[in-house]
Amino acid sequence: MILLLSIVVLLRADKPVAFHPKPAAEYPNRQTVAGLTIAADAFTTAKETKTAFGKLNPNRYGVLPVLVVMQNDSDKALRLDGMRVEYIRPDSRRIQAIPADEVRFLYGVERPKPGVMTPRYPIPGLGRRKKNPLAAFEIESRAFSAKMLPPGDFAYGFFYFNTASFPDSVLYITGIVEAATGQELFYFEIPLE
Numbered sequence: 001m002i003l004l005l006s007i008v009v010l011l012r013a014d015k016p017v018a019f020h021p022k023p024a025a026e027y028p029n030r031q032t033v034a035g036l037t038i039a040a041d042a043f044t045t046a047k048e049t050k051t052a053f054g055k056l057n058p059n060r061y062g063v064l065p066v067l068v069v070m071q072n073d074s075d076k077a078l079r080l081d082g083m084r085v086e087y088i089r090p091d092s093r094r095i096q097a098i099p100a101d102e103v104r105f106l107y108g109v110e111r112p113k114p115g116v117m118t119p120r121y122p123i124p125g126l127g128r129r130k131k132n133p134l135a136a137f138e139i140e141s142r143a144f145s146a147k148m149l150p151p152g153d154f155a156y157g158f159f160y161f162n163t164a165s166f167p168d169s170v171l172y173i174t175g176i177v178e179a180a181t182g183q184e185l186f187y188f189e190i191p192l193e
Contacts, residue, residue, distance in 0.1 A: 019052045019142060021156050024071040029171075029193060033186045035074025036149075038173060040190040041067045043158075044165040052158070053138045061134055063103060064163050066171060066192070068144055069156040077179040078149040087161040087192075088170040097159040100143030104135040106162055148179065167193070 024030055027039035043049045043065045049057045058065050066087065072078055085097040098106070144157025159171075173188040 021067060021069050024069040024154065027069065029190050031188050031190050033188060035072065035076075036078060036176065036185065037071045037073065038188050038190060039069045040171040040192060041069075042165050042169075042192045043067060052142055053136070056133055056136045056138060058103075058134065058139070058160065059165070061106065062162060062164070063098075063106060063134065064161045064165050065142075065158045066161065067156065067158055068171070068173075069154065070146075070149060071154045072149045072151055075151050077151060078185070079147070079177045079179045080149055080155070081147040082175040082177060083173060084175045085159045086172040087163060088172050089163070089166045090168045094172070095161050095163050098162055100140045100158075100160060103139050103160050104132055106134060165192075 021041075024037040024039040027041055029041060030037055030039035032038075043052060044059060046057050046059075049059065049065065052065070052067070064087070068085070070080075087095040087097070089095070139160070142158050144155070144159055146155035146157070149155050169192045171188075171190045171192055173190070174184075176185045176188075177183065178185070
């Protein structure tokens, strides 16, 4: 009996913890337009990324994950399938969000530290190949994937950007449309601190 319990405990220890964000109104970086509240949070530290991605820290590979939480308190359904998300750096450079299924192709290995020599093998195929950490299932499973947002409902997920985090940057969101009328909502410009 004790052996069975210890096996169950060990099996549960390997399973990733479910990720559940706070409601949009509880984030400091948020904006509300026409009853839709959008909150954004850039995951820049190892502690933050561990809650969503486990051992994987996408920042180590040049990928900035930004959590977006939406709460629709209006009486209208919203279409999100044409939504565009950009990360605007303080120098006004705009960086488009990378589709989650393409993140794995950005960098296959961790970026080398400056001043550290990496070994080169003269014969192709020799040497050890590392598993691509950006091919982890958490990247795609945690990505924002909602196409519609009914009245009174919420949606959340990550957008990925091929950049480092910069202070005073902004998340710029456009393309959210009222499903019944086809009228586009005003853009969202959420500061990331």
